[in-house]
Amino acid sequence: MxxxxxxxxxxxxxxxxxxxxxxxxxxxxxxxxxxxxxxSSDLPTRPEILAVIAEALQDTRTHGYLLFHGTREFRQAAATWYEQRYGVAVDPETEVLPLIGSQEGTAHLPLAVLNPGDYAILLDPGYPSHAGGVALAGGQMHLLRLRAEQGFLPDFGQVPNEVLQRARLLVLSYPHNPTAAVADLAVMEAAVDFCRRYDLVLCHDFPYADLVFDETLPPSVLQADREKRVSIEFFSLSKSYNMGGFRLGYAIGNRELILALRRVKAVVDFNQYAGILRAGAQALLGDQTxxxxxxxxxxxxxxxxxxxxxxxxxxxxxxxxxxxxxxxxxxxxxxxxxxxxxxxxxxxxxxxxxxxxxxxxxxxxxxxxxxxxxxxxxxxxxxxxxxxxxx
Ligand SMILES: Cc1ncc(COP(=O)(O)O)c(C=O)c1O
Missing domain, CATH: 3.90.1150.10 (Aspartate Aminotransferase, domain 1)
Known part of the structure; x- marks a missing residue:
């Protein structure tokens, strides 16, 4: 054995x-x-997005390693998308990091912020890979129970003091998988206050940013933390653009956290394929029909x-x-x-x-x-x- x-x-x-x-x-x-x-969405990726990848395949400049932190074009597209949608100014050089899906980023983040034995506070129920990432980093988990009668929203008052003393990370994700709960800006503001008070990193996994059925868009955590003091958010192209198999997402937020995550990733991967990043930029900035x-x-x-x-x-x-x-x-x-x-x-x-x-x-x-x-x-x-x- x-x-x-x-x-x-x-x-x-x-x-x-x-x-x-x-x-x-x-x-x-x-x-x-x-x-x-x-x-995993059964819907196809749009032809105009596929066309960008098809064209990139013929361009030999896309065939090598993509060192550093992806392409300027993609980082700029992500920053522009956030600025247009949420009115938050973002520096594409220091506040955006392309990822091989948001799962990859949220799973790697605990390696950048937890020492062995430190606590991460996670939603329960929650997306399983959040707990997996904490386990890989040798962290402990405190599960924040979500209840139907509270709309599956977190009650930060539940976290015991002994946990808070060793806690370094809070992971939220709304609209929420699996409960489908939606959080409003007040919840994000409460989370930012809580994290600032107890010196925690606030990770917001945000792959369902577009998948909402009424007119009100769910808030970005950066609307509640415009100075990006404690927050890092993870956006995915898997759901919005039916690109799950292409593996593309990005982290956006506090520059020290972006740099720390970049350092972890530098050990692990050489970024997503440049052609997919080109297609991602087109998806974010193109027609949103x-x-x-x-x-x-x-x-x-x-x-x-x-x-x-x-x-x-x-x-x-x-x-x-x-x-x-x-x-x-x-x-x-x-x-x-x-x-x-x-x-x-x-x-x-x-x-x-x-x-x-x-x-x-x-x-x-x-x-x-x-x-x-x-x-x-x-x-x-x-x-x-x-x-x-x-x-
Ligand atoms: C909360 C949550 N995070 C991350 C992911 C995975 O996203 P990606 O394809 O960008 O890795 C999913 C997919 O279902 C999810 O529900």
Missing amino acids: VRLAERLAPLTRNVFADMDQAKAQAAAQGVDVIDLSLG GVREMVNTFRERRDAFVAAMHRIGWQVPVPQATMYVWAPLPLAWADRSLEFCQHLVQKTGVAASPGAGFGPGGEGYVRFALVHPPARLQEAVNRMASWLGLG
Whole structure:
């Protein structure tokens, strides 16, 4: 047996691996699987974005390593996007860092800010890779429980003093995966005050910045921290521009944090491919019709799925953002989200994510990702209704 590092221990077993197995078993038995378990968009990248990458492939200047911190063109596009949208001035040289997806950046950040044993304060439920990054950095986690009756928003008063004394990092992410909660500017302001008071770094993971269903845009943390004293935000092109497979995002915010993250990354990678950065700049600064179409597509799916669930008597909340429906489990399954999802895929072919996979605070729920067209979502609900004896 090879002897592996202890830091891997928290990462080796998780409920998503169990679900992958259950899905594979169902598929092997010939079940037609409707996979609603992954937040990976099924929508194609726009042709004008693909055209930039196709052209870049023929340009030999894009073929080598991209040293330092990506291209000026991409950093400038990110800064301009923030300035136009949030009215926050950003220096593209020192306050922007291209990433190989926001997941890469948020997972590397703890290496730059935590000493072994320091605490990171994370949302529970929350995106699993936030906890993974803290584990890799040898940090401890304090889970901030989010509750339905508080709109799944954080209550910073819950954090005990002994944690605060060793805490270095707070990780937020709104619109929120998995609960679909949206936070307003007051929440961001409270988070900035809290982090300034206790000398914490504020990391805001912001991949659903565009994926909201009403007219009000969710706030950037930089609107609450215009001087960028404690904050770093992570934007992704995966959701807004259906570019998940291309792996592109960026960090934006406090210059010392950007430089620190850059130092970590300098050890690990040589940046994203230049052609993808060119396409990313085009996506950010070009015509945003595709973003509106993407939002409309997910709104139609949300409406179809939620209406179908309500028809069968499963009272799920109507999400105002993200591509997820966060559904309380049927009573008979109360605190057995993994078991529920394993049986669900086996009996009906519908794959969903067990709430427990997002932390102990996710138990009692199941997450459906709306990554299929309305007819297929309706089919998924019909199958669940017959299995559960509903409707
Ligand atoms: C909260 C959150 N952060 C990060 C990611 C991954 O984004 P990226 O593709 O930019 O790595 C996701 C994807 O589902 C997410 O929900």
